Amino acid sequence: IIRQYIRPDILIITNCDRIYDTLELEGYQHLRVNHTENFVNPIQEPPQIELNLSGKR
Numbered sequence: 001i002i003r004q005y006i007r008p009d010i011l012i013i014t015n016c017d018r019i020y021d022t023l024e025l026e027g028y029q030h031l032r033v034n035h036t037e038n039f040v041n042p043i044q045e046p047p048q049i050e051l052n053l054s055g056k057r
Contacts, residue, residue: 008028011030013030013033014030015033015035
């Protein structure tokens with residue numbers, strides 16, 4: 001789904017779920033947010049769009 005809808009030059013910020021482990025290997029810039037420590041990345045806060053790929057709410 002990501003390859004279909006997200007351009008490779010877009011920075012992707014996700015939670016620490018293992019499903020996102022291969023994003024960097026596939027050529028995407030990828031940052032993780034540990035929601036037990038922070039709600040957003042405290043260093044870099046670009047505009048965020050939430051995309052739920054897991055189907056969970």
